[in-house]
Amino acid sequence: MPKLSDLKKGEKGKIVDVSSQEIPMKLLEMGCLPGNSVRLIQQAPFQGPIYLEVNGSYVAIRKETAKLIEIELSK
Amino acid sequence: MSKQIKVALIGNPNTGKTSIFNSLTGLNQKIANYPGVTVEKKEGVCRLSRGTKAHIFDLPGTYSLNASSMDENLVVELLLNKNHKDFPDLAIIVSDVENLKRNLILFTQVKDLEIPTVLAINMSDRMKYKGIELNIEKLEKELDTKIILTTNRSKEWVGDIKNLIENYKELSSKIFLDTSIIEPEYFNNLKKIFPNQKLYKLWVVICQDVNFSNVSRQEIENTDFEIKSKSQLKRLQQKETIKRYQLINNILNEGQIIDSSKAQGFRAKIDKILTHKIFGYLIFLMVLMAIFQSIYEWASVPMDLIDSSFASLADWVKINFPSGAMTNLLADGIITGVGGIVIFIPQIAFLFMFISILEESGYMSRVVFLTDKTMQKFGLSGKSVVPLISGVACAIPAIMATRNIESWKERLITILVTPFMTCAARLPVYLIIIALVIPDEKIFGLNYQAIALMSLYIIGFVTALLSSLVLTKILKIKKRSIFVMEMPNYKFPRIKDVFYTVFEKSKSFVVEAGKIILAISVILWVLATNGIGDKFENPRNYITENVQEISQEEIQTLEASIKLESSFIGYIGKGIEPLFKPLGYDWKIGIGIITSFAAREVFVGTLAVIYNIDNYDDSVGKKEEIKKIMARETDSNGNKIFTLASGISLLLFYAFAMQCMSTLAIVKKETNSWKWPILQFIIMTALAYFISLISFQILS
Numbered sequence: 092m093p094k095l096s097d098l099k100k101g102e103k104g105k106i107v108d109v110s111s112q113e114i115p116m117k118l119l120e121m122g123c124l125p126g127n128s129v130r131l132i133q134q135a136p137f138q139g140p141i142y143l144e145v146n147g148s149y150v151a152i153r154k155e156t157a158k159l160i161e162i163e164l165s166k
Numbered sequence: 167m168s169k170q171i172k173v174a175l176i177g178n179p180n181t182g183k184t185s186i187f188n189s190l191t192g193l194n195q196k197i198a199n200y201p202g203v204t205v206e207k208k209e210g211v212c213r214l215s216r217g218t219k220a221h222i223f224d225l226p227g228t229y230s231l232n233a234s235s236m237d238e239n240l241v242v243e244l245l246l247n248k249n250h251k252d253f254p255d256l257a258i259i260v261s262d263v264e265n266l267k268r269n270l271i272l273f274t275q276v277k278d279l280e281i282p283t284v285l286a287i288n289m290s291d292r293m294k295y296k297g298i299e300l301n302i303e304k305l306e307k308e309l310d311t312k313i314i315l316t317t318n319r320s321k322e323w324v325g326d327i328k329n330l331i332e333n334y335k336e337l338s339s340k341i342f343l344d345t346s347i348i349e350p351e352y353f354n355n356l357k358k359i360f361p362n363q364k365l366y367k368l369w370v371v372i373c374q375d376v377n378f379s380n381v382s383r384q385e386i387e388n389t390d391f392e393i394k395s396k397s398q399l400k401r402l403q404q405k406e407t408i409k410r411y412q413l414i415n416n417i418l419n420e421g422q423i424i425d426s427s428k429a430q431g432f433r434a435k436i437d438k439i440l441t442h443k444i445f446g447y448l449i450f451l452m453v454l455m456a457i458f459q460s461i462y463e464w465a466s467v468p469m470d471l472i473d474s475s476f477a478s479l480a481d482w483v484k485i486n487f488p489s490g491a492m493t494n495l496l497a498d499g500i501i502t503g504v505g506g507i508v509i510f511i512p513q514i515a516f517l518f519m520f521i522s523i524l525e526e527s528g529y530m531s532r533v534v535f536l537t538d539k540t541m542q543k544f545g546l547s548g549k550s551v552v553p554l555i556s557g558v559a560c561a562i563p564a565i566m567a568t569r570n571i572e573s574w575k576e577r578l579i580t581i582l583v584t585p586f587m588t589c590a591a592r593l594p595v596y597l598i599i600i601a602l603v604i605p606d607e608k609i610f611g612l613n614y615q616a617i618a619l620m621s622l623y624i625i626g627f628v629t630a631l632l633s634s635l636v637l638t639k640i641l642k643i644k645k646r647s648i649f650v651m652e653m654p655n656y657k658f659p660r661i662k663d664v665f666y667t668v669f670e671k672s673k674s675f676v677v678e679a680g681k682i683i684l685a686i687s688v689i690l691w692v693l694a695t696n697g698i699g700d701k702f703e704n705p706r707n708y709i710t711e712n713v714q715e716i717s718q719e720e721i722q723t724l725e726a727s728i729k730l731e732s733s734f735i736g737y738i739g740k741g742i743e744p745l746f747k748p749l750g751y752d753w754k755i756g757i758g759i760i761t762s763f764a765a766r767e768v769f770v771g772t773l774a775v776i777y778n779i780d781n782y783d784d785s786v787g788k789k790e791e792i793k794k795i796m797a798r799e800t801d802s803n804g805n806k807i808f809t810l811a812s813g814i815s816l817l818l819f820y821a822f823a824m825q826c827m828s829t830l831a832i833v834k835k836e837t838n839s840w841k842w843p844i845l846q847f848i849i850m851t852a853l854a855y856f857i858s859l860i861s862f863q864i865l866s
C-alpha cells in the first residue's frame with residue numbers, strides 16, 4: 092500500500108488508513124481522515140517536511156509522520 | 167457596580183481573534199505582563215450600553231479541545247473550570263469563512279461544554295473573491311447559535327456583536343452532539359459513575375494529559391471505571407472527530423455554496439517562490455538582512471532625538487533644582503538610567519513591527535517549513551526559528567512563543583538556548599562599551615564598531631546553535647518527532663493591528679525595565695552615599711597627595727573617591743573585586759555586573775550613579791556624558807580601566823551570561839521546574855566567566 096510520503100509534488104491521493112498511534116491527533120482534526128483527498132504542494136529540500144492540502148486545510152508535516160499514513164494514489 | 171460580562175474569543179489560529187479583540191476593545195487593553203504573539207490570555211474592556219462592561223479575553227488559537235501543546239492547554243483549562251475567575255459567560259467562536267468545515271469542529275466542541283456561544287464568521291470580505299455564499303438563517307438554525315459575519319475591513323458588525331453580548335442570557339447553550347453516540351457502552355457507563363458531571367466535559371478531561379482542578383483525572387481513575395489505554399482513547403477521539411465532520415458536512419452541504427472555479431491562484435504562485443528550494447532560502451536571508459539594516463539605519467534618527475531630550479532634561483533638573491545629592495540622583499541616576507532604556511524604544515518598536523508583519527502575513531510559517539530539516543540537525547524544530555528570531559528583541563516573549571512546539575525535547579532545548587540570542591537589553595551595554603574601546607575607523611569601507619556589533623550578534627546565534635547540538639546529545643529525553651503546522655493564507659497585515667502590537671510591546675518593555683531601574687538606582691544611591699567609619703566621615707585626612715600642592719577641585723575629587731570607596735557600596739564592591747579582577751574589571755564594573763543580574767540594561771544606569779557620585783561636580787549646565795567619564799576612569803596606578811582587553815572581556819561576558827531574572831522566572835514557569843532555570847543560570851554564567859577570563863588574559 093502506498094504511503095503519503097510516496098506522493099510526488101503535484102500528485103494527489105486518497106487517505107485510506109490513519110490508525111497508527113504515532114499520528115498526532117491535530118492532523119486528524121485538520122481533516123486528514125480516511126476518504127478525504129490529499130495533494131502534495133511542496134517538498135522541502137533534503138527530505139524535509141512536506142506541504143499538503145487536505146480537506147481544505149493546508150498543512151506541513153514531517154516525512155516520518157507521512158510514512159505512517161496509507162493512501163491510494165489517484166490520477 | 168453593574169454586572170460585568172466575561173467573553174472569551176476562541177478559534178483556530180489565524181482566524182482573526184486578535185483583530186476582533188482590537189475592534190471591540192480599542193486601546194482599552196490591559197497589557198499582559200509580557201508581550202508576545204497571543205500565547206497568553208489578553209484582557210480588554212468593551213463598553214456596552216447603559217454602563218455595562220464586557221471583559222473580552224483574547225486567547226491563543228487552538229484546533230480543538232484536545233490540547234496537544236501548552237498554548238492550547240490554556241484555552242481548555244479556562245473552559246473546563248467553572249470556578250476560574252475568568253470563566254466566560256459566553257464564548258465567541260471566531261472562524262475563517264474560507265475553512266468553515268474545520269473551524270466548526272471546535273465550535274461544536276465548545277457548544278458541547280454547554281457554554282452559550284456566538285459564531286463569528288470572519289474574513290467575510292473574502293467571500294466574493296472566493297465564491298462563497300452562506301445561508302445564514304439556515305446555519306443559525308442547524309448549529310443552534312447566533313451568527314455574525316465579521317471583517318476587519320469595516321466596523322458595521324460591532325454593534326450587532328455588542329447586542330448579542332449584552333443579551334447573552336438569550337443565547338442557546340444546548341449541546342450539539344450527544345457524546346454517548348460515539349460509543350454508547352463506554353459513555354453510558356461513565357454517565358452512571360459520574361451522574362452529576364457533564365458527559366462531554368468528563369470526556370475532555372479524560373483525554374487530556376493535564377489535571378484540571380474540579381474533576382481530576384485521578385478521581386476518575388480511582389473509581390472502578392474501566393480505564394482505556396492510550397490507543398483506545400485515541401480511537402475514540404478519532405471516532406468523535408469523524409462523527410463531528412459528518413454532521414458538519416451535512417449542515418454545510420445545505421448552508422454553504424462554494425464556487426470552486428474562483429481564485430486559488432494567488433497562494434499557489436507566492437508559495438512557488440517563497441518555498442522554493444533555492445529562492446526560498448535566498449529570500450529569507452534577504453528579509454533578515456533588510457530587518458537588521460533598517461533597525462540600525464531608520465532607528466538612529468528618533469534615537470538621537472531621544473538622547474538629546476533626556477540630556478537636556480537632566481540638565482534642566484540640575485539647573486532648576488537645589489543642587490545636592492538628591493538632585494544628582496534624579497538627574498544622573500534616574501533620568502539617565504530611564505533615558506538609557508527609552509532610547510531603545512525605536513529599535514524595539516521596529517523589531518516588533520517586523521516580527522509582527524512576518525507573523526501576520528503568513529510568511530513565518532514558510533520559514534518554519536524551509537528550516538525544519540536544518541534545525542532538526544541541531545536538535546531543534548523549524549518552529550524554533552520564531553523564538554530565535556524574536557529572541558533578538560527579548561527572550562521573554564520568545565520563550566513563550568515556544569509553546570506551539572509539540573516535541574518536549576525540541577521545546578526544552580529551544581527554551582534553554584534562546585537567551586543566547588542578542589536581546590535588546592544587551593544593546594545599551596554593547597553600544598557604550600564598543601564606543602569606548604573599539605576605534606571608530608574603517609577598513610574596506612566597513613566600520614570597526616559596526617563589525618564588532620555584528621560579530622556579537624553572530625556569536626549569540628552560533629552559540630545558541632552549538633549549545634543545542636550539545637544539549638541534544640546529553641539530554642536523556644526520548645524524542646517524538648511530532649510536527650504539524652498549518653500553512654495559513656497570505657494576508658496583508660493591517661497597519662492598525664501592527665500598531666497595536668508595537669505599542670503594547672514597547673510600553674510593557676519600558677514599564678518593566680523602568681521599574682527595575684528606578685528601584686536599583688535608589689538602592690545604589692543610598693548605599694553609595696552612606697557609610698560608616700572615619701574614612702567616610704573625614705576623607706580629607708586620608709588624601710595621600712600633598713594637599714598644599716594641588717588645586718581645590720582636585721582635592722574635592724580625591725575626597726569624593728575616598729568617600730565612595732568607604733561607603734557601603736564601596737565595601738561591597740571591594741569585597742567582590744577579586745572575583746572580577748582576573749577578567750579586567752574594577753570594583754565599580756563589578757557592581758554594574760551584579761546589578762545587571764536584575765536586568766542587563768541596568769548596567770549603564772548603575773555606572774552613571776556610581777561615577778557621578780565619584781565625579782563630584784556640581785557645576786551646573788555641564789552634564790558630562792557618561793561615556794566621557796568612563797573613558798577617563800583609571801585604576802590606582804593610573805592605567806585606564808576601559809581598554810581593548812577589558813572592553814572585549816566585558817562584551818563577551820554580557821554575550822554569554824544569564825543576567826535576567828525575568829527570563830529565569832519565565833523559564834521556571836514554562837518548564838514547570840526549578841531545575842532548568844538554575845542549570846541555565848549556572849552554565850551560562852560560568853561559560854561567560856570562563857570566556858571573558860581567557861579573552862582578557864590573552865589580550866592584555
Ligand SMILES: Nc1nc2c(ncn2[C@@H]2O[C@H](COP(=O)(O)OP(=O)(O)O)[C@@H](O)[C@H]2O)c(=O)[nH]1
Nearest residue numbers: 179180181182183184185289317318526657660
Ligand atoms: N482579509 C481579512 N484579513 C483579516 C481579517 N481579520 C484578520 N485578518 C488578518 O488575518 C491575520 C491573522 O489575524 P489575527 O487577528 O492575528 O488572528 P488570530 O491568530 O486569530 O489572533 C492578520 O494578518 C489579519 O490582518 C478579515 O476580516 N479579513
Ligand SMILES: [Mg+2]
Nearest residue numbers: 183184204225
Ligand atoms: Mg491572536
